[in-house]
Amino acid sequence: MKLFGILFLCLFVRAAPPEDSLRVLFWNLENFFDWRCDSTGVSDAEFSSRGARHWTRKRFRAKCNAVAKGILWAGSTQGGLPDAVGLAEIENRFVLRRLVQETILRKLDYEVVHFDSPDPRGIDVALLYRRSRLRLIQAHPCHLYQADTLLPTRDILVAHFTDPSGADLALLVNHHPSKYGGAAVSEPRRQVAVQRMKSLSDSLKRLGINRIIAIGDFNDTPENPVYRQLDSSFLNLAAEPARKGLGSIKYDGAWELIDLVFATPESRPAPMRILQIPFLMTWDTAHSGWKPLRTYSGPRYLGGVSDHCPVWVALPVGQ
Numbered sequence: 165m166k167l168f169g170i171l172f173l174c175l176f177v178r179a180a181p182p183e184d185s186l187r188v189l190f191w192n193l194e195n196f197f198d199w200r201c202d203s204t205g206v207s208d209a210e211f212s213s214r215g216a217r218h219w220t221r222k223r224f225r226a227k228c229n230a231v232a233k234g235i236l237w238a239g240s241t242q243g244g245l246p247d248a249v250g251l252a253e254i255e256n257r258f259v260l261r262r263l264v265q266e267t268i269l270r271k272l273d274y275e276v277v278h279f280d281s282p283d284p285r286g287i288d289v290a291l292l293y294r295r296s297r298l299r300l301i302q303a304h305p306c307h308l309y310q311a312d313t314l315l316p317t318r319d320i321l322v323a324h325f326t327d328p329s330g331a332d333l334a335l336l337v338n339h340h341p342s343k344y345g346g347a348a349v350s351e352p353r354r355q356v357a358v359q360r361m362k363s364l365s366d367s368l369k370r371l372g373i374n375r376i377i378a379i380g381d382f383n384d385t386p387e388n389p390v391y392r393q394l395d396s397s398f399l400n401l402a403a404e405p406a407r408k409g410l411g412s413i414k415y416d417g418a419w420e421l422i423d424l425v426f427a428t429p430e431s432r433p434a435p436m437r438i439l440q441i442p443f444l445m446t447w448d449t450a451h452s453g454w455k456p457l458r459t460y461s462g463p464r465y466l467g468g469v470s471d472h473c474p475v476w477v478a479l480p481v482g483q
Contacts (some may be wrong), residue, residue, distance in 0.1 A: 190379035191244040191474035197255040232267035234255040252339040279305035329482035338380025374430040398426035401436035417451025
């Protein structure tokens, strides 16, 4: 891993990425928990050194290193390091600090944005950003409410930046409610999340912030009619890859695209890309073809990162 990091950093020095682009990556890291047993929650009963999955410090560090290596690989193949990295299924700030301070990412300038959410599993969204490329103005979590009742799920993280030209940019990191419990129960919750996202974008535009990128695990494919309410505000960048049959997660042998990117027209985004990181893919023996390499398959430790592939979008600096 040390040699890998040195080689990649040398590559970036020799071939500096174009400074007229901003690069954004989103990745659901699937149960990115620390190994400590420091609460009585469900996550620690399962993901701790004494838990059901025997989640040890060694395994945690291996996942941190694999994530860091994946971010570097993305940068090497997509024209430069991501300036912002949206993340889902993060337990706490502790795991993020270990990721940016104790892997090869420590040689770079990533800063952490994270807030605890009311999710009962203890998983949150988060954001890494490069302080040499983006200046954080403010960030805050936005709860979801249904009939004035707080939904126990992930917040939408809103971060307002200025880019190297001084122009405003807002990033919205999402992880919408899952389909657990069936469509009748879960779909209204995702509709609430989409409505909340639109309300946030409208508020940002009233403040004069017109470049807005919404990224995340939406737990729905891009053709779902719920996204039509966003047509007046956002471009649905995942629609074209979905029409081509591409996906970010493989379920029962079929690819589905649920990790999405929405961007305001003023952002002038490039097409969304789905990244299959070669060393984090494995052969699908049940259905053939490749699939993402997970950390666990049931109780069996595999040593991968996630069942999701990351997604990527680039946009120009300035307006």
